[in-house]
Amino acid sequence: MSKLTNLQGNRACVLGAIEAGCRFFAGYPITPSSEIAENMAKELPAVAGTFVQMEDELASMAAVIGASVGGARAMTATSGPGFSLMQENIGYAAMTETPCVIINVMRGGPSTGMPTRPSQADIMQARWGTHGDYSAILLTPWSVGEIYTETQRAFGLSEALRVPVVVAFDESIAHLVESVDLASAVSKKGMIRKKAVGDNKSFAPYAVTDDCIPPMALPGDGFRTHTTGLTHGEDGFPTQEPLAAERAVGRLLEKIRVNQSRIERYESSHCAGADIVIVAYGITARAACLAQEQLQAAGIQCGVFRPQTLWPFPELAFRKSIESAGHVLVPEMNAGQLLVEIQRLAAASDKSVAGLNRIDGENISPSMIVERVEAFLDE
Amino acid sequence: MSKENIPLTNNEDGADNFDIRDYLRLDLFPHFMCPGCGHGIAMRALLWAIHELGIDKNQLAVVSGIGCSGRISAYIDANTFHTTHGRPIAFATGLKLARPDLHVIVVTGDGDCLAIGGNHLIHACRRNLDITCVMLNNETYGMTGGQVSPTTSDDRFTTTTPTGNIEPAFDPCALAEGAGATFVGRELTLQCPSLKNLIREGISHPGFSFIEVLSDCTEIYGRKNDLGESAEMIMKQKSAYRSENYGLEPKEMFQPGTVSTGILHKGDRVEYGESLRSKGPAKT
Amino acid sequence: MSGIEIRFSGSGGQGLQLVARILGEEFSAKQRYVAISQGYEPTSRGGLSRADLVIGDQGKTSYPLVSRLDYLVILDQVAVAASKGLVHADTLIIADCERVTEPPSGAGKYLQLPLVKEALAAGTSRAVNIVSLGALVSCSRVCDPDALVDKISSSVPQRFIDMNIDAYQRGLTLGLDEKAV
Numbered sequence: 001m002s003k004l005t006n007l008q009g010n011r012a013c014v015l016g017a018i019e020a021g022c023r024f025f026a027g028y029p030i031t032p033s034s035e036i037a038e039n040m041a042k043e044l045p046a047v048a049g050t051f052v053q054m055e056d057e058l059a060s061m062a063a064v065i066g067a068s069v070g071g072a073r074a075m076t077a078t079s080g081p082g083f084s085l086m087q088e089n090i091g092y093a094a095m096t097e098t099p100c101v102i103i104n105v106m107r108g109g110p111s112t113g114m115p116t117r118p119s120q121a122d123i124m125q126a127r128w129g130t131h132g133d134y135s136a137i138l139l140t141p142w143s144v145g146e147i148y149t150e151t152q153r154a155f156g157l158s159e160a161l162r163v164p165v166v167v168a169f170d171e172s173i174a175h176l177v178e179s180v181d182l183a184s185a186v187s188k189k190g191m192i193r194k195k196a197v198g199d200n201k202s203f204a205p206y207a208v209t210d211d212c213i214p215p216m217a218l219p220g221d222g223f224r225t226h227t228t229g230l231t232h233g234e235d236g237f238p239t240q241e242p243l244a245a246e247r248a249v250g251r252l253l254e255k256i257r258v259n260q261s262r263i264e265r266y267e268s269s270h271c272a273g274a275d276i277v278i279v280a281y282g283i284t285a286r287a288a289c290l291a292q293e294q295l296q297a298a299g300i301q302c303g304v305f306r307p308q309t310l311w312p313f314p315e316l317a318f319r320k321s322i323e324s325a326g327h328v329l330v331p332e333m334n335a336g337q338l339l340v341e342i343q344r345l346a347a348a349s350d351k352s353v354a355g356l357n358r359i360d361g362e363n364i365s366p367s368m369i370v371e372r373v374e375a376f377l378d379e
Numbered sequence: 380m381s382k383e384n385i386p387l388t389n390n391e392d393g394a395d396n397f398d399i400r401d402y403l404r405l406d407l408f409p410h411f412m413c414p415g416c417g418h419g420i421a422m423r424a425l426l427w428a429i430h431e432l433g434i435d436k437n438q439l440a441v442v443s444g445i446g447c448s449g450r451i452s453a454y455i456d457a458n459t460f461h462t463t464h465g466r467p468i469a470f471a472t473g474l475k476l477a478r479p480d481l482h483v484i485v486v487t488g489d490g491d492c493l494a495i496g497g498n499h500l501i502h503a504c505r506r507n508l509d510i511t512c513v514m515l516n517n518e519t520y521g522m523t524g525g526q527v528s529p530t531t532s533d534d535r536f537t538t539t540t541p542t543g544n545i546e547p548a549f550d551p552c553a554l555a556e557g558a559g560a561t562f563v564g565r566e567l568t569l570q571c572p573s574l575k576n577l578i579r580e581g582i583s584h585p586g587f588s589f590i591e592v593l594s595d596c597t598e599i600y601g602r603k604n605d606l607g608e609s610a611e612m613i614m615k616q617k618s619a620y621r622s623e624n625y626g627l628e629p630k631e632m633f634q635p636g637t638v639s640t641g642i643l644h645k646g647d648r649v650e651y652g653e654s655l656r657s658k659g660p661a662k663t
Numbered sequence: 664m665s666g667i668e669i670r671f672s673g674s675g676g677q678g679l680q681l682v683a684r685i686l687g688e689e690f691s692a693k694q695r696y697v698a699i700s701q702g703y704e705p706t707s708r709g710g711l712s713r714a715d716l717v718i719g720d721q722g723k724t725s726y727p728l729v730s731r732l733d734y735l736v737i738l739d740q741v742a743v744a745a746s747k748g749l750v751h752a753d754t755l756i757i758a759d760c761e762r763v764t765e766p767p768s769g770a771g772k773y774l775q776l777p778l779v780k781e782a783l784a785a786g787t788s789r790a791v792n793i794v795s796l797g798a799l800v801s802c803s804r805v806c807d808p809d810a811l812v813d814k815i816s817s818s819v820p821q822r823f824i825d826m827n828i829d830a831y832q833r834g835l836t837l838g839l840d841e842k843a844v
Contacts, residue, residue, distance in 0.1 A: 006688070006691050006697060006699075008688060018430045022478050023432060023477075024473065024476065026473055030530060031705065043662040045658065045659060046660035046661070050476045050477065052472065052473075052655075054469065054472070054502070055469075055498050055499060055501075055502040058465075058466060058499075059466070059469035059472070059499050059502070060467040060469075061473075062462065062463070062470040062473065062499075063469050063471065063472045063473030063476070064471035064473055064478070065470060065791075066442070066460075066470040066471060066472060066473025067473035067475035067477035068473075068477075069460065070473070070474045070477035070478035070481070071477065071478065072477040072478075074473070076478060086465055087734050088465055088466075089466065092462065092463050114691075115705050116702070116704060116705055143727070174698065175700065175701050176698060176700045176727055177684070177687065177697070177698070177699040177700075178696070178697065178698040178699070178727055179691065179697065182429075195844060219437070219438070219440050219474075219481055220438060220480065220481065221460035221476070221494065222437050223458075224436060224456055224457055224459075225453070225456055225458065225459075226404075226416060226453050226460075226461070227459070227460045227461065228453070228461035229462065229463055230461065232513070237407065237453060237611065238453070243384070248498060281730075283727075286726050286727065287726060287728075290725070290726040323501060325458070334519075338745070349608060363728055365728075366520075366726055367730060
């Protein structure tokens with residue numbers, strides 16, 4: 001039985017998180033994500049959860065990881081400048097394999113940029129933001145309803161895979177009020193943290209397992225493990241032994257690769273037989289879908305490929321979706337970030353790839369996409 | 380290494396029934412600290428206090444940052460977290476809020492706590508969450524080779540003050556008190572039993588406790604400034620030391636050339652977690 | 664597109680989000696798809712502010728941002744430029760006759776109404792948002808004017824209910840009296 005409610009994107013994020021079992025939030029106010037903190041402050045105490053406003057984003061991210069190692073499902077929310085500050089401890093979460101969810105409401109950058117304007121310019125930061133080799137997960141919902149469900153999915157992935165998961169959406173959807181089906185809870189089956197069991201003396205907190213996901217010990221369970229951001233061996237203690245170091249970092253990358261089918265999600269519509277495929281995510285994908293309808297009506301065979309999981313990019317599905325197309329268009333509210341990835345993936349083919357970019361703090365409209373597609377096909 | 384291979388050093392400091400080996404991860408020995416470093420004494424005092432309080436190791440979380448002080452957590456047989464530079468207090472805040480059942484102790488250094496982590500310290504003092512913060516002050520960044528820190532004394536030579544330090548040092552205890560900490564104390568590594576008592580009091584205090592331990596870095600800072608061997612360095616601290624101040628007498632924390640020790644400040648303010656939980660849900 | 668696109672625009676602090684929400688609730692109650700988006704500047708007061716409604720058919724999730732406005736309310740000159748390109752021959756513009764000096768060109772219908780003046784008559788210029796809602800509803804009939812009375816009452820503080828209902832009625836009357844040019 002569906003139950004439709006009109007909600008703001010940022011509030012839908014909070015309700016989705018709480019539905020997913022989030023019981024800890026630490027954050028710092030920043031436009032345009034502040035409503036997430038405000039709603040958390042209101043909602044968490046009602047479910048015996050904890051909200052704390054920290055002194056900055058460095059502390060917020062640290063507190064979230066602290067709560068998570070204690071066993072809580074924990075998250076924070078921020079926007080560009082705050083996301084930059086969080087990179088330090090996102091790396092720590094990746095290295096120590098501590099589950100956590102980070103919401104980044106994208107606004108115009110770089111630096112302070114345009115705080116109240118939409119942007120999609122942080123997707124590469126979500127992929128490469130912290131230093132060192134690691135694999136990131138980035139989810140990019142396109143509607144208020146999907147913010148609700150993808151925030152839930154973010155918790156599931158984060159807990160199950162022991163990785164930080166970033167959910168990024170732009171200011172337009174964050175502040176959009178639209179109908180949401182609150183009955184659309186995402187299944188938690190298989191999406192929980194593996195807990196350490198057995199003998200505490202022989203337990204190796206970073207042992208290699210088939211799925212590359214080690215079980216996690218919690219304080220109080222009697223395992224008394226050590227957690228460090230230093231490169232560590234399977235026992236959790238620092239090591240600089242080359243083989244152990246290679247294994248440790250290698251497994252972080254392998255973990256995402258081995259579990260890619262659990263992580264990736266995409267929509268491919270009208271791509272079979274299409275002459276042109278539009279690759280778009282977030283709010284821009286909604287403009288692309290409307291443009292697709294209008295182009296189809298005008299007799300142009302056009303498909304839309306929409307990655308809901310942007311990182312790791314659903315490579316195989318994308319390659320399949322562009323099989324018939326001679327042209328690939330990538331509209332995005334940045335100077336061409338996903339475009340580089342699409343060019344890389346299409347490099348071996350004879351397909352013509354182009355971007356449609358806006359960096360002026362305004363959305364890409366359906367008519368802009370229609371015009372660009374028509375011009376592109378004429379080129 | 381097994382327990383038998385690590386002889387118990389003398390317990391002349393009066394630590395009856397306290398076998399430090401019961402609280403250490405002996406497999407990791409020998410430890411990394413330089414001969415003469417005061418950090419080992421501080422670790423002993425901390426574990427001794429934990430022993431006296433009868434704290435279950437399974438319920439103990441030790442959170443450290445980066446630097447020589449940060450490495451100490453690994454040697455303690457508890458739930459230990461070696462976090463990022465400057466962030467152990469913020470990390471501990473999340474852990475303690477999510478798990479009020481745990482005893483959460485932060486071990487940090489002067490650079491970690493007062494420079495890169497200074498913002499977290501003052502806000503933790505203000506919040507008054509029940510965390511014990513033990514700051515090992517050796518006046519330098521030992522791990523990175525001996526650079527100037529926020530507590531380096533006047534005119535001292537470090538690798539980044541080749542002509543002598545011109546920046547005034549923080550008084551960490553005055554800073555913590557000013558920021559609202561409800562328990563502030565200082566002790567020398569020379570006085571291990573007193574340090575143990577101070578840490579014990581700090582852990583027992585419901586609220587944020589800040590404890591400054593005057594440690595020493597003989598290998599780098601001491602040598603560079605011709606301060607002598609470890610024993611000489613800590614005796615010099617003693618010569619500047621004023622009095623045990625457990626009786627909460629009027630304090631003169633800024634007296635030049637002197638160091639007040641003991642409990643320097645105690646405040647009576649409701650603990651943050653308790654306050655938060657007593658608020659209950661917001662009215663809709 | 665069979666949907667309706669409405670924009671309330673003016674300067675920050677004029678209560679545009681509130682009227683968009685009130686109107687949106689009425690369409691939701693009629694099982695229509697509603698998307699309300701906003702644009703604002705970092706300051707809480709002054710600067711461009713807008714609240715947009717896209718109303719679609721039941722169950723259909725359409726593109727949620729405006730692209731061709733059916734109705735445009737302008738309460739301050741500062742908001743005019745932002746709507747250029749969204750106005751077309753079928754757009755009805757309702758603008759305050761004092762605060763908007765140069766309306767956007769290209770609209771088929773254009774009403775200049777004393778919205779602020781009526782708000783002052785109701786008690787405060789801050790009620791100009793509700794006056795404009797009344798004027799829009801009465802000349803567009805996008806919904807039943809009576810249906811909004813309860814929604815306004817439940818959306819404003821208790822002590823301002825009477826004043827806002829008065830403002831709304833004044834808006835309705837303005838819309839009835841005026842003919843679009």
